[in-house]
Amino acid sequence: MSYTSDQLQVMDAIIKRYPRSRSAIMPLLHYVQSIAGYVTNEGIELIAKLLTLETAEVSAVATFYTQYKRKPVGEYHVGVCTNTLCAVMGGDAIFAALKDHLGVENDGVTADGKVSLEHIECNAACDYAPVVMANWEFYDNQDVSSAKELVDSMRMGSPKPPTRGPNSLVTWKEASAVLAGINDGKANEGLQAGEPTLLGLKLSKEGK
Amino acid sequence: MTKLAPVLSAHWDERDSFTIAAYTRHGGYKASANALAMEPDAVIQLVKDSGLRGRGGAGFPTGMKWGFIPQGDEKDHYLVVNADESEPGTCKDTPLLMANPHVLIEGCIIACHAIRAKHAFIYIRGEVTHVVRRLNQAIEDAYKAGHLGKGIDVVLHVGAGAYICGEETALLDSLEGFRGQPRLRPPFPAIAGLYARPTVVNNVESISSVPAIIANGAEWYQSMGTEKSKGTTLYSLSGHVNNPGQFEAPLGITLREILDLAGGVRTGHKLKFWTPGGSSTPLFTDQHLDVPLDYEGVSAAGSMLGTKALQIFDETTCVVRAVLRWTEFYKHESCGKCTPCREGTWWLVQILRDLENGVGTEADLAKLLDLCDNIMGRSFCALGDGATSPITSSIKYFRDEYIAHLTNGGCPFDPVKSTLFSGANA
Secondary structure (H helix, E strand, C coil), X not given: CCCCHHHHHHHHHHHHCCXXXXXXXXXXXXXXXXXXXXXXXXXXXXXXXXXXXXXXXXXHHHCCCCXXXXXXXXXXXXXXXXXXXXXXXXXXXXXXXXXXXXXXXXXXXXXXXXXXXXXXXXXXXXXXXXXXXXXCEEECCCCHHHHXXXXXXXXXXXXXXXXXXXXXXXXXXXXXXXHCCCCCCCCCCCCCCCHXXXXXXXXXXXXC | CCCCCCCCCCCCCCCCCCCHHHHHHCCCCHHHHHHHCCCHHHHHHHHHXXXXXXXCCCCCEHHHHHHCCCCCCCXXXXXXXXXXXXXXXCCCHHHHHHHCHHHHHHHHHHHHHHHCCCEEEXXXXXXXXXXXXXXHXXXXXXXXXXXXXXXXXXXEEECCCCHHHHCHHHHHHHHCCCCCCCCCCCCCCCCCXXXXXXXXXXXXXXXXXXXXXXXXXXXXXXXXXXXXXXXEEXXXXXXXXXXXXXXXXXXXXXXXXHHHHCCCECCCCCEEEEECCCCCCCCEEHHHCCCCCXXXXXXXXXXXXXXXXEEEEECXXXXXXXXXXXXXXXXXXXXXXXXXXXXXXXXXXXXXXXXXXXXCCCHHHHHHHHHHHHHCCXXXXXXXXXXXXXXXXXXXXXXHHHHHHHHHCCCCCCHHHHCCCXXXXX
């Protein structure tokens, strides 16, 4: 796969964000992931060339961080939090049900390429437990049936919108571009905060 | 009764709270304008006088940290904001940045001025796409409005899923483009941090607390909290409670008071154990409901204030299962650099799995404690130390429950009962 001149320009701009070019390695990995859907060997070679590094140095970074995938994931990558609090409150049951419902194991992808499944660690939304993420957008307060409905909606091609996120769920590749620092114009979409976030403030206004 | 005191969260209920328009409507970017007109040392003194302490877990005085940066050294200085919020149970910075990213940017401007830095980096975890959007947009808007780009630049750096990068020196390695692994200290980041230059690393909530301190003064901030723990902070309540959420209160509020506000432990159930500040802080039980949740109070009671992540578990929860899951997390997230942590967490998981499955022996409890002893304090960073906290504290308070797994030949709990949808939907 070759990269277009537009893509190379974006990568050049990413490198220029930093006083030292090597710092650009992580956003560049997010960016090549946004093009192919995962971090390809070509992507690693290109980053090595752009940063004057050995490919082994780039691979060493790419394989350290769990968000960089070395093989294709689904158009919608679903993560179920199974760290202690979410697990206890239903995350384990949700994860087991989704594996069964989708017919995949951890890190598996459905045959239609639509959905991949992963159990994830705490995603900083414990007051919305149990939490499911899709392309790293929040789906708060899930249960087994809502999670099944969510993945079904993905397979039908019309995924339900995140509970705290943009108006519609973007694809895995599109989300990866956002993580590379590319503005997709959706920052103003969605809630500023969910109810749990606002609970203390609301009570304070009631004189508590 | 301690009253809630929303400062950081004061305007989160406004629909457009995350926009620059909303932020300036409430006086945003006036504090940074005022701070830029002050001598940098005066800004540091003001923050010192306020008593603000680090909100990322360690509680180190923020102004003192800034004061460690050498002056007149002609080197580049850097501010690095730790937004890699990943400690299990911790969920304060993420909603803060979702609802009001500009307060962090304004805090960055003030802190950069104080430590004579031209560059700030915000290292945010990669698993929060929408928060990345909000923060990126806010930075763009701050440039357009002229708050950034006139001597101070802010760059958002997005991580890629590694708990260890919340550790400040691993974060710096990651930001330099390496695998995120901790560095041996000294030298501390204040002397040799990012690119071996003097660097301040502060948590999101710490830096976001600064604009209000500049605007209202050190005395105002000092007027809230307890003797050595000043100001307000975000307490994040989660788990088996009727109404989980964020509660911004003066330091020193108790769990009993917060539970009262949250409608109590889930109806029909009672408190069994809880974490005061994330999974790396030793567990508390119902004996600790009245511990003042400030740095000294929690520490005196045998734990740590940490990130004020109050995770509540009721009597349906198996403590061995809970601790095993946290331990699996630490094993997975150990970066592998130091042997005691890398190998130790692996062995902890093996032994805990046996205990949870009822195939261990009572001698395994002693072995667990011995392993913890050999992990604690023996690595470059505190990840391994954190891994021992849930184990040693749970054995201290719930030894009988470990034994019950052995006599029962397995876990005596029904996991369905601890789910929110207990039975109906599982």
